[in-house]
Amino acid sequence: xxxxxFCAGPSILPQTVIDQSAKAIIxxxxxxxxxxxISHRSNEFVAIIEESIDLVKSLLNVPEGxxxxxxxxxxxxxxxxxxxxxxSVNGTAGIVGTGVWTSKAIKDGQCIGKFVEVASSEDKGFxxxxxxxxxxxxxxxxxxxTNNTIYGTxxxxxxxxxxxxxxxxxxxxxxxxxxxxxxxxxFAGAQKNLGAAGATLVIVKKDLLGKTxxxxxxMLDYTAHIxxxxxxxxxxxxxxxxxxxxxxWLKNLGGLAEMENRNQAKSELLYKEIDRNSLIYGVTxxxxxSRMNVTFRLQDEAMNESLSAFFAQRxxxxxxxxxxxxxxxxxxxxxxxxxxxxxxxxxxxSFEQSHQ
Amino acid sequence: xxxxxFCAGPSILPQTVIDQSAKAIIxxxxxxxxxxxISHRSNEFVAIIEESIDLVKSLLNVPEGxxxxxxxxxxxxxxxxxxxxxxSVNGTAGIVGTGVWTSKAIKDGQCIGKFVEVASSEDKGFxxxxxxxxxxxxxxxxxxxTNNTIYGTxxxxxxxxxxxxxxxxxxxxxxxxxxxxxxxxxFAGAQKNLGAAGATLVIVKKDLLGKTxxxxxxMLDYTAHIxxxxxxxxxxxxxxxxxxxxxxWLKNLGGLAEMENRNQAKSELLYKEIDRNSLIYGVTxxxxxSRMNVTFRLQDEAMNESLSAFFAQRxxxxxxxxxxxxxxxxxxxxxxxxxxxxxxxxxxxSFEQSHQ
Numbered sequence: 001x002x003x004x005x006f007c008a009g010p011s012i013l014p015q016t017v018i019d020q021s022a023k024a025i026i027x028x029x030x031x032x033x034x035x036x037x038i039s040h041r042s043n044e045f046v047a048i049i050e051e052s053i054d055l056v057k058s059l060l061n062v063p064e065g066x067x068x069x070x071x072x073x074x075x076x077x078x079x080x081x082x083x084x085x086x087x088s089v090n091g092t093a094g095i096v097g098t099g100v101w102t103s104k105a106i107k108d109g110q111c112i113g114k115f116v117e118v119a120s121s122e123d124k125g126f127x128x129x130x131x132x133x134x135x136x137x138x139x140x141x142x143x144x145x146t147n148n149t150i151y152g153t154x155x156x157x158x159x160x161x162x163x164x165x166x167x168x169x170x171x172x173x174x175x176x177x178x179x180x181x182x183x184x185x186x187f188a189g190a191q192k193n194l195g196a197a198g199a200t201l202v203i204v205k206k207d208l209l210g211k212t213x214x215x216x217x218x219m220l221d222y223t224a225h226i227x228x229x230x231x232x233x234x235x236x237x238x239x240x241x242x243x244x245x246x247x248x249w250l251k252n253l254g255g256l257a258e259m260e261n262r263n264q265a266k267s268e269l270l271y272k273e274i275d276r277n278s279l280i281y282g283v284t285x286x287x288x289x290s291r292m293n294v295t296f297r298l299q300d301e302a303m304n305e306s307l308s309a310f311f312a313q314r315x316x317x318x319x320x321x322x323x324x325x326x327x328x329x330x331x332x333x334x335x336x337x338x339x340x341x342x343x344x345x346x347x348x349x350s351f352e353q354s355h356q
Numbered sequence: 357x358x359x360x361x362f363c364a365g366p367s368i369l370p371q372t373v374i375d376q377s378a379k380a381i382i383x384x385x386x387x388x389x390x391x392x393x394i395s396h397r398s399n400e401f402v403a404i405i406e407e408s409i410d411l412v413k414s415l416l417n418v419p420e421g422x423x424x425x426x427x428x429x430x431x432x433x434x435x436x437x438x439x440x441x442x443x444s445v446n447g448t449a450g451i452v453g454t455g456v457w458t459s460k461a462i463k464d465g466q467c468i469g470k471f472v473e474v475a476s477s478e479d480k481g482f483x484x485x486x487x488x489x490x491x492x493x494x495x496x497x498x499x500x501x502t503n504n505t506i507y508g509t510x511x512x513x514x515x516x517x518x519x520x521x522x523x524x525x526x527x528x529x530x531x532x533x534x535x536x537x538x539x540x541x542x543f544a545g546a547q548k549n550l551g552a553a554g555a556t557l558v559i560v561k562k563d564l565l566g567k568t569x570x571x572x573x574x575m576l577d578y579t580a581h582i583x584x585x586x587x588x589x590x591x592x593x594x595x596x597x598x599x600x601x602x603x604x605w606l607k608n609l610g611g612l613a614e615m616e617n618r619n620q621a622k623s624e625l626l627y628k629e630i631d632r633n634s635l636i637y638g639v640t641x642x643x644x645x646s647r648m649n650v651t652f653r654l655q656d657e658a659m660n661e662s663l664s665a666f667f668a669q670r671x672x673x674x675x676x677x678x679x680x681x682x683x684x685x686x687x688x689x690x691x692x693x694x695x696x697x698x699x700x701x702x703x704x705x706s707f708e709q710s711h712q
Binding site: 001002003005007008009010011012013017018019021022023025026032033034036037038039040042072073074075076077079080104107108109110111112189191196197198199215216217218219220232233234235236237238239242317318 | 358363365366367368369374381382394396428429435436465467545552553554555574595673674
């Protein structure tokens with residue numbers, strides 16, 4: 001049975017990425033060696049990382065003055081690195097609380113320096129994106145998470161602030177065009193829209209660096225990675241190669257404008273069914289609904305197991321909500337084909353009919 | 357032409373690891389999904405990481421009271437994490453200088469706290485392992501690198517010290533049995549003897565933790581990773597899978613005693629030729645010669661290019677010395693078959709004959 005994989009991450013990748021990365025493990029580009037057994041300083045790998053960086057720059061239209069880095073440790077490592085590199089010894093960073101991931105960023109950040117939560121949607125279980133709040137422009141930077149996988153909310157408008165904006169884009173980067181010039185720093189774990197788990201993308205405005213008065217070990221210092229062109233030490237070779245393949249796939253299908261069209265079509269199809277179907281309801285504010293992670297719940301939660309079994313029979317897998325909130329969550333990342341969403345919508349309709 | 361890959365890392369892996377990891381990318385164990393698109397909290401991946409940890413424990417005979425972790429960032433990240441977790445706010449750490457990697461550990465460590473070099477072999481270009489030095493037992497710990505890839509030296513005897521010993525074993529872990537109880541903490545980047553680049557092994561004695569008086573962000577805190585059983589956040593799934601496959605291979609061939617026999621045979625064969633061949637010489641003190649990285653130089657370095665070309669004609673690749681020292685370096689990691697060493701020895705003999 002064909003599986004429809006709605007996993008929140010690590011998540012579905014384009015089939016061509018899977019096929020080509022498996023092939024490169026057997027032998028990379030007819031060089032007689034596996035991708036896994038070449039030096040990261042070989043011509044072959046330097047070409048891989050350079051093309052990856054160039055594709056990030058061209059797909060996101062990264063302006064001059066920004067550096068693109070491939071690092072390790074996921075968004076969680078950035079919760080430490082960002083304040084180490086951008087929060088001055090006597091400064092304060094701001095953060096907008098939109099769920100578990102911003103809470104973790106605060107907690108980790110407070111090991112480095114001062115943090116203040118300038119707004120939060122915790123009052124309604126993180127089911128919306130805070131708006132209209134004020135930000136003190138004396139803060140060193142403001143941290144937001146542009147998409148919140150657990151709750152299914154997304155920032156559809158990025159307000160302009162009078163201070164550097166740091167964005168955790170782990171779960172919606174490359175899903176739509178963005179204006180990079182609005183941000184001081186963007187970071188994203190690879191394992192949703194970019195590639196296999198193990199690589200972390202960072203895009204940083206260079207002139208923000210070197211101003212904190214802190215001594216930072218090299219592996220945690222963006223400056224060292226910029227100087228090393230993401231080869232300061234041995235990088236996660238395989239994970240970066242999957243990023244290259246995914247970026248090539250994105251470019252070939254028409255870039256981020258086309259990707260946004262597809263993601264819009266997929267999420268609208270599913271939200272339309274959620275709003276129509278009498279047995280289920282959407283959890284989040286409509287205007288803040290995520291295109292990447294669509295959350296919904298049964299009116300009668302006693303039917304949860306029965307719906308899960310109904311999905312499983314149709315090859316619909318990894319659609320349970322995060323363990324902290326329950327319910328259901330369909331992650332519609334870039335590589336998920338609209339056919340999988342159609343199968344899901346049909347399943348929801350059949351489930352409703354079978355209960356009439 | 358079959359290639360003989362003497363790369364210092366990322367380096368040759370067992371063929372079965374390459375074949376099986378490529379297969380798992382296409383489909384993992386008949387589950388209908390690629391290894392790359394499953395959740396790290398799935399039963400499948402939890403089984404992978406648990407078996408990996410169990411194999412590390414059984415192969416190295418890890419005593420009670422130690423934790424085995426799979427992290428990210430390589431040895432370079434450990435240069436920051438070790439002092440963050442083991443060096444108390446007012447304490448001092450000691451280190452034995454045996455080359456570039458211990459120098460980096462000092463430099464990074466000094467961003468965290470106080471370091472003192474208790475001995476060094478820099479006076480002779482790091483061509484030997486310091487011995488007979490004294491260590492102040494009031495130091496919080498002593499850091500050593502058990503094998504030095506660039507120079508080709510290795511600690512064949514680990515002295516007993518009256519303080520916790522921290523060992524960077526990136527380039528000789530799993531090459532021979534070790535007595536883990538002699539160490540407070542062992543770390544190793546995966547990309548030599550353990551698996552693909554992107555995973556880092558840490559073995560830590562639990563009762564050393566939580567005593568520094570420092571606030572450490574979760575991703576840099578061993579305690580958080582112990583609590584999360586190496587799943588605190590999304591781990592490098594693929595790299596860890598290659599570690600599992602390599603550890604299974606090691607166990608199947610007879611474990612570390614058998615591995616040591618093989619590594620001894622390979623390195624003795626090559627050192628014997630180095631000592632016999634009139635055109636070349638070994639760089640390091642004989643008693644400190646590494647079994648993993650065999651360094652040698654031509655008596656007449658004007659012949660360097662000619663020897664490189666001679667090697668290339670025979671499929672002997674990645675045998676140039678590190679760019680900081682020059683010369684030649686044959687890395688004989690676990691997965692390198694003795695046949696490749698035989699081809700290398702024959703090439704050295706032919707080269708000598710062709711110059712008589």
